[in-house]
Amino acid sequence: MSASTDSGARWDVVVIGGGNAGLVAALSARRHVPRVLVLERAPAAMRGGNTRHTRNIRCVHESADAYNSGAYPFDELWRDLCGVGTGPSNEKLAELTVRESETVPQWMSDHGIRWQPPLAGTLHLGRTNRFFLGGGKALVNSYHRTAARTGITVAYDTTVEDLRIEDDRCTAVITGSGEIRARAVVCASGGFEANIAWLRRYWGAAADNYVIRGSRDNDGRVLAALYAHGADRAGEERGFHAVAVDARSPRFDGGIATRLDSIPFGIVLNRDGRRFYDEGEEIWPKRYAIWGRNIAGQPGQIAYSLWDAKVRRLFLPPMYGPVRADTVAELAGRLGLDQRSVTESVSAFNRAVTPGGTFDPTLLDGCATRGISPPKSNWAQPLDTPPYFGIAMRPGITFTYMGVAVTDRGRVLRTDGTVFANVLAAGEIMSGNILSTGYLAGFGLTIGSVWGRIAGTEAARQALESDDPW
Numbered sequence: 134m135s136a137s138t139d140s141g142a143r144w145d146v147v148v149i150g151g152g153n154a155g156l157v158a159a160l161s162a163r164r165h166v167p168r169v170l171v172l173e174r175a176p177a178a179m180r181g182g183n184t185r186h187t188r189n190i191r192c193v194h195e196s197a198d199a200y201n202s203g204a205y206p207f208d209e210l211w212r213d214l215c216g217v218g219t220g221p222s223n224e225k226l227a228e229l230t231v232r233e234s235e236t237v238p239q240w241m242s243d244h245g246i247r248w249q250p251p252l253a254g255t256l257h258l259g260r261t262n263r264f265f266l267g268g269g270k271a272l273v274n275s276y277h278r279t280a281a282r283t284g285i286t287v288a289y290d291t292t293v294e295d296l297r298i299e300d301d302r303c304t305a306v307i308t309g310s311g312e313i314r315a316r317a318v319v320c321a322s323g324g325f326e327a328n329i330a331w332l333r334r335y336w337g338a339a340a341d342n343y344v345i346r347g348s349r350d351n352d353g354r355v356l357a358a359l360y361a362h363g364a365d366r367a368g369e370e371r372g373f374h375a376v377a378v379d380a381r382s383p384r385f386d387g388g389i390a391t392r393l394d395s396i397p398f399g400i401v402l403n404r405d406g407r408r409f410y411d412e413g414e415e416i417w418p419k420r421y422a423i424w425g426r427n428i429a430g431q432p433g434q435i436a437y438s439l440w441d442a443k444v445r446r447l448f449l450p451p452m453y454g455p456v457r458a459d460t461v462a463e464l465a466g467r468l469g470l471d472q473r474s475v476t477e478s479v480s481a482f483n484r485a486v487t488p489g490g491t492f493d494p495t496l497l498d499g500c501a502t503r504g505i506s507p508p509k510s511n512w513a514q515p516l517d518t519p520p521y522f523g524i525a526m527r528p529g530i531t532f533t534y535m536g537v538a539v540t541d542r543g544r545v546l547r548t549d550g551t552v553f554a555n556v557l558a559a560g561e562i563m564s565g566n567i568l569s570t571g572y573l574a575g576f577g578l579t580i581g582s583v584w585g586r587i588a589g590t591e592a593a594r595q596a597l598e599s600d601d602p603w
Contacts, residue, residue, distance in 0.1 A: 368565015
């Protein structure tokens with residue numbers, strides 16, 4: 134359905150953004166008010182923002198079932214969240230997110246989402262995460278079918294330029310084609326990762342070498358408007374979820390297929406042919422998201438993953454295929470690296486691998502190096518079995534963390550300590566309240582789902598309490 138944007142169109146709740154957080158907010162609001170509108174910046178074929186590239190969600194559960202291999206209690210998820218990066222930004226809101234996650238899978242099922250058994254692979258998420266059938270596009274489509282059945286209206290190709298704020302209230306959403314009156318507004322429009330100029334403010338020229346895994350529409354336009362109207366900030370300027378991606382990836386919207394999972398099984402070199410970080414520090418779900426930042430800190434924002442024939446079938450193969458050679462020196466040459474430096478680094482690593490131990494990619498196996506810096510703490514094996522493989526990697530940003538500060542009801546805080554009366558936020562635009570510098574696989578969907586429900590419900594309450602006569 135398309136929505137009129139003339140001055141006569143009035144809505145109880147307008148949701149800015151059509152990804153997971155926005156759709157969950159709209160569905161939650163619709164339980165309480167009749168007129169709910171979702172503004173989707175993309176055309177219908179590309180709807181869903183970064184959610185299109187997702188495939189699982191991390192939630193508390195107390196026992197195994199058909200879709201999880203074991204229990205994942207609150208205390209464990211809380212420890213995992215505290216153990217990545219510098220820990221939660223706001224412990225109160227982070228704890229609320231973890232607690233509320235337990236009821237999310239059933240809510241999703243009730244709104245049309247179907248599930249599948251956990252996928253095998255490097256991330257080992259079968260116990261902690263729940264996989265939705267068909268991935269992110271199927272999730273978006275399922276929510277849209279439910280939205281249509283309940284009478285929610287969706288406007289595509291609609292870019293929000295600003296909000297009309299009078300005193301502490303938003304009275305209208307300003308788009309390129311007019312104003313849309315609303316009793317309450319939920320901002321679920323993502324971060325600013327696709328705005329390279331904004332990234333340069335904090336990263337300098339290095340930002341020109343970043344790959345943006347998600348939607349090019351996430352340029353922070355709504356976030357900037359909220360800041361201009363006095364919204365308070367949450368999250369770190371340099372905070373983002375970023376992984377190692379194939380350097381040949383498209384600049385925008387390459388999605389999950391561009392991620393590289395080879396890192397724990399070999400070594401990583403910078404452009405000078407030197408190792409710079411422990412490739413086996415922790416299990417991959419807790420460390421894969423630090424590698425975007427690791428690579429961002431290297432010269433030229435580029436690094437190279439090297440492995441040998443022993444491990445080639447232990448992880449998902451790169452989408453574009455790796456470089457292959459019969460010797461390490463030949464591989465270095467084909468990657469454009471100095472052959473002597475790479476050969477020296479590989480030889481030094483091989484000598485440092487501690488003999489004995491049992492290599493096991495499914496757990497922290499203790500197969501480590503000794504007498505080399507940086508060490509490799511697990512899964513250390515000599516690179517000695519041809520053919521050898523390598524691939525160039527760039528930082529791939531999924532979403533930025535810096536956004537707006539919110540209350541425990543999702544209401545957007547102002548710099549003077551007050552709140553907007555009827556402006557709420559959910560998803561990536563407020564993820565900085567929860568995340569600092571680290572990330573857990575599947576937790577972005579958790580944030581969007583928990584806070585979409587909170588913000589949508591609160592927006593409906595604000596709409597019902599509004600004294601706007603209309």
